[in-house]
Amino acid sequence: ASLENKLKFDREPAKYAPAAGGSDIVLLVDHQDDKEGTLDFASWYRGRLYLFSNQTNMNVFMKTPALYVGVE
Numbered sequence: 007a008s009l010e011n012k013l014k015f016d017r018e019p020a021k022y023a024p025a026a027g028g029s030d031i032v033l034l035v036d037h038q039d040d041k042e043g044t045l046d047f048a049s050w051y052r053g054r055l056y057l058f059s060n061q062t063n064m065n066v067f068m069k070t071p072a073l074y075v076g077v078e
Contacts, residue, residue, distance in 0.1 A: 025054045031074045032063035051075065 015022055024043065026034060033039040043057025047064045050056075051071050058064040067074055 021053075022055070024048075024057045025075075026056070028057050030059040030063055031056055032058060032066050035074050036066075 025031060028043055030039075030041050030043040033041050041059050043059055045057065047058040047061055048055060049058070049064055049068060051067075052075065054075075056064075056067060056074075058067065
């Protein structure tokens, strides 16, 4: 990472933290199951990083993100 990027991060670290604290938001919303997501199944949406526990949940989110965005 460049010094410029590190300075951006240092100014606003929460901006770069995964949404929903890193939990799989699809499981959280659809099944009330709080399971940690992984960078293996990650997607950026509107400037936020979303992590998922599997490919299926990532696909579900990307088809209808409005159902999950802001539910944290």
